[in-house]
Amino acid sequence: MSALVAASTTWLRVGRVDDVPYLEGRSVHIGERRVAIFRLPDGWAAIDHACPHKAGPLADGMVADQCVTCPLHGQRFSLLTGERQDADGVGVRTYEVRERDGYLELCLEA
């Protein structure tokens, strides 16, 4: 799997569109990485799954229109920019994600 992520801009098919319910997140393993993918009212968002605080599972977080709240201690991140929203602090990485033929595709830049 790590050979796959070595290329510069690679789109990976990571799952079926139908498997991510409205305003929820699901996570996916890609090599060492774990990415959380969310279905928003108008599109998709993908960020690191592990919260920078204590690695809380962000895919399990509460999603509003454009942000997600970590289920463990409540840090909030923008799903558009990855920035921390409730206070200053470390944000998360965002990824490009798109919908093709009923599948979700994720763009990983190595």
Add this chain to the structure above:
Amino acid sequence: MSCIDPERTARVLVIGGGIAGQAVCEHLGGRARQITLVCGEPHLPYDRVNLGRLLSQPSPAVLGDLLLRPQTWYADRGIDVRLGTWIEQLDPDGGTATTHTGEQLGFDYAVLCTGSVPLVPPLGNVDAAGVHVFRDPADCEQILEDAARARHAAVIGGGLLGLEAAFALASMSVPTTVVHLMDRLMERQLDAAGAALLAPAMEELGVEVLLEHRTDGLIPGPDGRVRGLKFAGGTRLDCDLVVIAVGIRPNIELARRIGLSIKRGVVVDDRLVTSRENVLAVGECAEHRGVVHGIVAPIREQAAIAARTIAGDPACYEGSTPSAKLKVMGVELFAAGEPESEHAVAVRNAETGSYRKLIVRDGRAAGTILLGDTRGSDLLLDAIRRAAAVEDPLQLLAEASQSSAGDLPDAARVCNCNGVCKGAIVDAIRTGGLGSTQEVVAVTRAGAGCGSCKPLVAELLSIERAGASEEPAYLCPCRKLTREQLAGVVRAHDLDSVSAIGAECGAGRECGACKPGLAYLVSEIRGNRHREERHARFINDRVHANIQNDGTFSVVPRMRGGVTSADELRRIADVVDKYEIPMVKVTGGQRIDLLGVRKEQLPAIWEELGMSSGHAYAKAVRTVKTCVGTDFCRFGLGNSIQLGVELEAAMEGLYTPHKVKSAVTGCPRNCAEAYVKDIGLVAVEGGWEVYVGGAAGSTVRKGDLLTVVSSAKAAKRVALAFLQHYRENAEYLERTYGYLERVGIEAVREAVLGEGQAELLERYRIAKAAADPDPWRERHAPATPKQFEELDTEAMIIGPPVGAAR
């Protein structure tokens, strides 16, 4: 000038968990790689300033009320807190400290925040029983205990601390005498005229004042307990409780051991650095430009500078203006700066017993004493701090007595504990649209220290809000909508889901925090015939298990009334073996918890347990604990097991504003702890007592007796009516104890026992009929795709990317 290398800013060891140590942690924020806070006392840092509240009658505070920050605050910041740990040795060169257990802690910077210890004069028999100092919670505990049977108390020392101790004792109805060496009380802060007014004010509160009395020794009784004081000159005072409050001595023991430069305290420069470059000192143990401070405001200022020094962002501490406020109810006293000088004006009002003085030195404000009328103290303190030029001192005094918070300059400090200026508060109110004092305190931290500036914060808020009253509790704070307003929206438009509420009024769409509350609201209003949306539920309610600190979950099956069987236990044992569950634990709620389960294992485990969900993860009915009752117990007056099992079956599956825990106990010995449950039933001779609003969690409260009924059936009926009343009326996340405190038992009685009871029970039946008694059945019919799983882990590559060389 700084030779501290910011590159090394890394591991900071804070020695001493008082207000100073905590303030250093607070100011270091994210600027240290690692912070270790070593607290000699076995508690998290607490607010020593308000220690007296542990003695205040009729209901003394508990230490938990005084904590400066909850445990989670430290956990969230990764601060390694060591309670009950003493640093015995420090090696600045090697960067290691040794604890009393011999453990070695590494550091790049150490900050001494070792505070001070009470001064105990070498009097005869000071170690007799009944003799105390007033410095920490343990002292308070002993004072409380002795005060309960004391006939007369003596406080040695007529300073701020001694007067507070005397006031506390007097308010416990113990006749109390303050014994003071000098010819006036609080001579360090007051002039003779002010002190002359203070003594009668104290006497009015029932505290006798003996001035110019030098205590020579204590007189022990035959039982080793103190019996009196002996004064120079031969007179005596009979007393069986003594509090010594003659002063404090900087705790410099550790500093001395490692050879730091010491005078009265540990000598620090303007950066708060001691004679060793990587050791700093802050607080009552530190001596700066010849001054050792014994109050909080300077300590916080020092902590801020020390944190900057460590972060390689040098700043200069130039000293602080001392100020003092006496926390004795009924005596208003504020003093700041110098108490006396050649140029001073004073205004005395014999009628009201007030005394207001402004001290001027070289034409600039230098000190003030306000007794009996402390209006304008903030304005005067600000002038003293700035050494403002004063042309007409009388006029300034007069202005101060007329001033309101609005007149303060923006730079005036409102909160001395946390150093928050008026400008910052007003700014936060305006930009953040803050509407309640509580919010302002949370956002600005003003008022989060000793709390004495909270009225001023409230005043500023009310000025900003042009007198409009404070805002209520919002269910959706982003859109400022209360539960009642939102319920109105749901009813008016007949909405059936959280999304529909969001579309109608925007609630829940900004930060999402209120979505679980909205989900509960819509379910409650529609008697559980709403459209369930999992995105509006916290993860626990999406997978029906409680999330743990490592992202795994716990499984707590329902065990009504705490009753189980060999069969269930066997199945539990098999599941634990098969899934290698790391921990099986009997809970405080009389059931069994399987901890450390992965999300994807949940459905199979539920299947094999063959038991239903215990809702241990939800804001819902949790448990009904029972004791053995008449079936087995020789004292049993009622069949508590049977009633408990029935009650749990009747309530389970219902979601509630916050969790609901219940207990049924067979007699007033209360083995099932029913007095401290949300709903508690207690069998008594001839019937059952029904208690509501009890608590024994973070708050401890005995439930209010709602009523006494003659049969188990009636008890169940009242319990269910109360449950429904609570479901319909409490704020989201308001436990029954909070709800009862807010509305009072009388209102609840009227609603639950009055004519409305039948309707409450009818609505309860409707809600119960539509409720899902066992969400674990979703193992057969998942509510959402991949409810318990991740997406495909088999990610597949989609052709070579455009322009990518592979």
